[in-house]
Amino acid sequence: MEHNSVNYDKIRCDACPVLCMISPGRTGACDRWGNVEGRLTRVDPVVLFRKVAAQQGELTGFLARSDWDGGVLPDAPVFISGVGSGTTYPDYKPAPFIVASKHDDVDMVTVVTEGIFSYCSFKVKIDTDRYLGPEQATVRCKGEAVGHVTTIEYGSQMLSLGGVHHLTGGSKKEGRVTCDAMMDLGNRKPVELQIDGGANVIVQAGEPPVVNGVAEQRMRVGCGSATIGIFARQWHGHVDEVVVVDDHITGVLTEHQAGRFLDMPPSGIKIRGRKSTPGRYFQVAHPGTGWGGTDITDPLSIVTGFDPKVARPGLRVLMVSTTGEDAAFFVLDQTLRMVPALMPGPVRRVVDRIGENCEPALCTVLFLMGAGGSLRAGVTENPVRLTRSIKDLLTRVTSGGAPVYVWPGGGITVMVDVTRMPRNAFGWVPTPAIVAPIEFTLRLADYEALGGHMDRVRSVEDVMRAERVRVLSWDGLNPWPMGI
Amino acid sequence: MAHGDLTVQVAAQRPQVERAPSGAMRARLGEGRWHFQHGPIDLVVGAEGEPASVCGFVEAAWTRMQTILGELVHELPALRAPVAAGVLRGSVARRMEAACLPHALQFVTPMAAVAGAVADELIACARGHHGLLRAHVNNGGDIALHLAPGTHYRVGLFADLGRIERRERWRLDGDAEIGFGTPVRGVATSGWRGRSFSLGIADCVTVLARTAAQADAAATMIANAVNVEHPAISRCAADALKDDTDLGDRRVTVGVPALPAALIEHALDAGTAYAAALQARGIVHAAVLWLQGRVRTVGCA
Numbered sequence: 084m085e086h087n088s089v090n091y092d093k094i095r096c097d098a099c100p101v102l103c104m105i106s107p108g109r110t111g112a113c114d115r116w117g118n119v120e121g122r123l124t125r126v127d128p129v130v131l132f133r134k135v136a137a138q139q140g141e142l143t144g145f146l147a148r149s150d151w152d153g154g155v156l157p158d159a160p161v162f163i164s165g166v167g168s169g170t171t172y173p174d175y176k177p178a179p180f181i182v183a184s185k186h187d188d189v190d191m192v193t194v195v196t197e198g199i200f201s202y203c204s205f206k207v208k209i210d211t212d213r214y215l216g217p218e219q220a221t222v223r224c225k226g227e228a229v230g231h232v233t234t235i236e237y238g239s240q241m242l243s244l245g246g247v248h249h250l251t252g253g254s255k256k257e258g259r260v261t262c263d264a265m266m267d268l269g270n271r272k273p274v275e276l277q278i279d280g281g282a283n284v285i286v287q288a289g290e291p292p293v294v295n296g297v298a299e300q301r302m303r304v305g306c307g308s309a310t311i312g313i314f315a316r317q318w319h320g321h322v323d324e325v326v327v328v329d330d331h332i333t334g335v336l337t338e339h340q341a342g343r344f345l346d347m348p349p350s351g352i353k354i355r356g357r358k359s360t361p362g363r364y365f366q367v368a369h370p371g372t373g374w375g376g377t378d379i380t381d382p383l384s385i386v387t388g389f390d391p392k393v394a395r396p397g398l399r400v401l402m403v404s405t406t407g408e409d410a411a412f413f414v415l416d417q418t419l420r421m422v423p424a425l426m427p428g429p430v431r432r433v434v435d436r437i438g439e440n441c442e443p444a445l446c447t448v449l450f451l452m453g454a455g456g457s458l459r460a461g462v463t464e465n466p467v468r469l470t471r472s473i474k475d476l477l478t479r480v481t482s483g484g485a486p487v488y489v490w491p492g493g494g495i496t497v498m499v500d501v502t503r504m505p506r507n508a509f510g511w512v513p514t515p516a517i518v519a520p521i522e523f524t525l526r527l528a529d530y531e532a533l534g535g536h537m538d539r540v541r542s543v544e545d546v547m548r549a550e551r552v553r554v555l556s557w558d559g560l561n562p563w564p565m566g567i
Numbered sequence: 568m569a570h571g572d573l574t575v576q577v578a579a580q581r582p583q584v585e586r587a588p589s590g591a592m593r594a595r596l597g598e599g600r601w602h603f604q605h606g607p608i609d610l611v612v613g614a615e616g617e618p619a620s621v622c623g624f625v626e627a628a629w630t631r632m633q634t635i636l637g638e639l640v641h642e643l644p645a646l647r648a649p650v651a652a653g654v655l656r657g658s659v660a661r662r663m664e665a666a667c668l669p670h671a672l673q674f675v676t677p678m679a680a681v682a683g684a685v686a687d688e689l690i691a692c693a694r695g696h697h698g699l700l701r702a703h704v705n706n707g708g709d710i711a712l713h714l715a716p717g718t719h720y721r722v723g724l725f726a727d728l729g730r731i732e733r734r735e736r737w738r739l740d741g742d743a744e745i746g747f748g749t750p751v752r753g754v755a756t757s758g759w760r761g762r763s764f765s766l767g768i769a770d771c772v773t774v775l776a777r778t779a780a781q782a783d784a785a786a787t788m789i790a791n792a793v794n795v796e797h798p799a800i801s802r803c804a805a806d807a808l809k810d811d812t813d814l815g816d817r818r819v820t821v822g823v824p825a826l827p828a829a830l831i832e833h834a835l836d837a838g839t840a841y842a843a844a845l846q847a848r849g850i851v852h853a854a855v856l857w858l859q860g861r862v863r864t865v866g867c868a
Binding site: 098100102106109 | 584636637
């Protein structure tokens with residue numbers, strides 16, 4: 084905090100060049116940042132959701148379209164989110180908003196707060212077969228360690244970014260860079276990452292990953308062997324051999340079970356790498372950003388030759404990657420050399436179909452937060468009852484209105500897809516730690532039963548009257564939180 | 568800026584945010600509409616016309632936007648002091664000064680015109696882009712306009728933010744058509760419920776003027792003039808609510824109860840007299856004043 088305080092109790096905001104000195108409990112010139120108990124905190128207007136039919140365009144009080152029938156508070160249900168609600172860290176006081184509203188004539192309570200999370204991280208799934216780096220490698224942002232490479236899943240590489248170890252366990256700079264990177268990830272901005280011994284990756288939630296400067300287009304349809312299995316019948320009769328180049332398992336059609344099943348005669352092709360089961364090869368090349376997640380750009384580099392006792396001139400060979408992005412067609416000449424040839428239409432169509440079956444490659448970013456600590460005290464006087472109430476499905480947890488996955492076991496550890504939250508829902512405090520919205524919604528009677536701060540329950544109308552509010556249309560993909 | 572508190576957005580939009588080295592940010596909201604933001608400057612830029620001209624204007628405005636806040640901060644102490652001639656240097660600051668000088672018989676600082684002056688500065692980037700049909704820069708309700716011959720804007724007026732609290736239907740209280748042939752290129756609104764403080768009790772004063780800066784300063788001053796003493800009106804020292812406010816310990820309005828009809832008329836009389844004087848001096852083109860359901864107009868709004 085030292086670098087933020089100049090006066091005795093005012094803090095200096097360095098979010099913009101105005102450099103406001105802000106007294107406790109007040110906001111700066113922008114009304115976005117404020118001094119919350121000595122901490123510089125984002126205090127944007129509280130975001131409310133209104134359940135409405137589809138609407139177009141932005142409307143403000145001014146230059147408004149006069150044909151808008153909406154109104155800010157029609158009878159449509161309103162849900163108050165934690166975005167911009169502020170926080171009462173360290174939570175010995177009730178959460179900023181404990182709001183009662185009617186839903187289907189049942190009194191519902193939503194406890195709304197912005198939690199300050201040190202124990203939090205992002206789990207990032209990067210759809211790519213390209214080699215991003217070795218498992219356990221350090222992931223860096225601006226040279227600072229911000230996370231690590233974890234497992235490879237089917238068609239995707241997982242990263243774990245952020246976390247308390249990088250936020251507060253390392254140097255001051257490491258913490259700051261980690262905090263910035265986490266906030267940007269959560270707010271769906273692009274973040275450039277460098278993996279030790281691996282690739283440079285630009286990650287942005289809901290957007291294709293950019294690996295070493297190249298935007299990924301699509302996920303592979305399956306491994307090389309699976310691709311053979313899926314498309315064998317469609318190639319049959321149009322080619323004599325197909326090699327599906329894949330860093331994990333390269334498939335060879337005539338040796339593969341699928342080719343045998345179709346009674347395809349062996350082609351005599353010899354492939355580099357280590358043979359697994361028939362028609363399946365490991366390690367045909369090194370991992371890289373070339374064909375099928377290997378480092379090759381010339382497919383012939385993995386073919387060592389043809390068995391002259393088996394192969395014949397005129398043999399038609401297709402080489403293709405697991406995404407169909409790379410493909411080449413060859414015909415064997417009299418000396419059994421592979422000569423590039425024009426790909427016949429029926430073969431091209433199957434190559435295109437591989438591409439068609441590849442889903443768009445995306446980065447998906449899940450925020451993982453542990454709300455098991457003192458934040459619960461802002462909700463109830465008996466924190467463990469909140470935990471139990473969530474486990475018993477009496478209380479629904481949302482983050483900026485988005486549904487969350489609640490991990491089994493102790494504490495309140497939840498995971499949320501940031502693309503289902505309102506934009507710019509994440510903030511930070513100089514600790515450094517991440518500020519994220521969290522809401523607990525339950526029946527009023529249940530809230531009373533678990534020791535809730537009943538004296539602090541306010542009506543939706545009261546919150547809207549007294550607070551700066553921003554109204555968003557409800558994201559129709561998210562379930563309405565009050566339907567418990 | 569009576570509407571600075573309330574922004575209604577549609578969440579389905581997923582704008583890409585671009586950040587300039589200065590910290591200024593922009594995001595595309597839709598066809599020909601952009602959101603620019605830097606610290607307390609928060610505005611929407613809209614343009615229509617030939618794509619090359621629209622793009623040229625928007626890029627020029629974005630380039631200009633990136634340095635405005637830094638320039639203003641550079642002169643901030645003078646901007647927060649009572650207005651005086653010839654003190655300020657920056658182009659936006661001089662727009663603020665020019666717009667506030669006509670009101671200098673009363674307490675006013677150049678900050679009274681900051682929103683409008685920024686809007687004017689950006690709309691000036693439309694010059695030379697001859698394929699533009701029309702463009703606007705809406706800085707929290709203070710709006711600068713660019714119109715090509717034959718075009719016009721319809722500006723809707725929403726007077727009473729209190730209606731939101733009372734859960735009434737959203738409807739417009741009026742609208743004004745601003746055509747190429749009128750001298751009006753600026754619209755601004757002020758009132759005690761807005762983001763900026765007001766010394767008066769007007770729900771809303773909307774002013775049409777040649778520039779947005781002139782409209783901004785005039786709306787602020789007319790709204791200050793719509794005033795009356797009544798024990799139930801809550802007022803509070805500005806510096807008790809906000810640090811570094813240019814209003815110092817002047818008492819700003821924080822709550823206005825329902826007033827007797829005679830007092831409403833009395834307050835409106837005071838505001839209308841000031842607005843009429845400004846109109847006679849050619850500083851404002853027209854003004855509309857609202858207070859608790861009663862409306863006065865000055866000029867041909």
